[in-house]
Amino acid sequence: MSEQTTANSLSELKTLVAGTPAGAGSEAAPVREAKRDQFGRSYATGRRKNAIARVWVKPGKGEISINGRSAGKYFARPVLRMLITQPFLVADRYQQFDVYCTVVGGGLSGQAGAVRHGLSRALVNYEPGLRAILKKAGFLTRDPRVVERKKYGKAKARRSFQFSKR
Template sequence: MADLSSLKDLGVAAAAPAASAPVHVKKVDAQGRSYATGKRKDAVARVWVKPGSGKITVNGKSFEAYFARPVLQMILQQPIVAAARDGQFDIDATVAGGGLSGQAGAVRHGISKALTYFEPGLRTVLKKGGFLTRDSRVVERKKYGKAKARRSFQFSKR
């Protein structure tokens, strides 16, 4: 019986260090940039963040030219404004897949993640704003025997 109690004590002691909070470290490449991938619906964005004048480019264009709607421009800038880092970082993003709304959400998610990799202290602010959570809602696939994902074909009595 003494052997079993000593094993039990070891199990509790081994689990205690794992419960400590994770340490977030700065992740920067050789060029001084931080990289992250953002996703929303079917859109995937690759985002690089580096210190600069606040220039944001998406697929080689300025973000105002790429996202013409003001709502999409606002969505893109939300994490920068929430972190109070407006005009301090140059952001370069390439985005593919989905529509413009999904792409704006993907770039926003990527910017948020890249900012936390560059400045781990911003994680709490961005997490509270909900910018680090990946919105996992995607279009449901079409099933056989159905007109769409769930809609049945029109019923005909005769």
Template sequence: MADLQDLKEITGEAAVEAAGATEERKPVVDAQGRTYATGKRKDAVARVWIKPGTGKITVNDRDQEVYFARPTLRLIVDQPFQVSDRVGQYDVIATVKGGGLSGQAGAVKHGISVALQRAEPELRAALKTAGFLTRDSRVVERKKYGKAKARRSFQFSKR
């Protein structure tokens, strides 16, 4: 290496090699043919397994219609399949802990989206543009001392 030109050539070749070394994503499937992912929303954490099947969704050993009684929550859970045109092609088994039903539905949706992307990497673009692969980081603000709630002060008394 005599001068900066040699350094440019070396780094240029390394950049070309690094660009060529990027492989396509491969499906991540276990021995039973399942794909696993963790989804999170608010305080809820969902462990999600998907496998090719008939579209049956089980949450905490209960059917989706029983666990998520409100239709809006079931709609949230089904969104990743509708965006990726995979309705009725995968069975879902989810275990959810923490938070309320709304947060749990969001956590299952996030887990299904990540698992779908791991099972079929070509679906990543559709799920990413819909915003399903991004973890919604909004959580409840903590209560501060000297305050009634996180921000609300106690009622002021002039006299």
């Protein structure tokens, strides 16, 4: 059993805490390790709307392959291409990693968001020091918004049928 002491002021509390060994009384933040497979790749899953992206990241020249096609061909709109390169730009790792991913479900916008989410998580698995930067930018948070389901007695999710007075 350890003896308890009370502090009457903030300065006494600082001296008491300074005298205790590190980790005593409170848990220290866990040190994250890089998660890589035997080929030196990191894997993560990203989700957005109904789209699911499986993403592998490894050091390379910056080539991005989505469902066997280049990112420029798969995502024709520049906004979608910009969306998937955001994690690299924020982490200052542009064209340092090759990305291979497969995406299923949803539309192109949802798929681009899923790739961005999976890419951010894979980068954190490869290099855990990037977590704070990507978390602050909001790339590690899954966007929970999905399409609202259709209700019975309604034309769509909320739209009513046209009212007829006569």
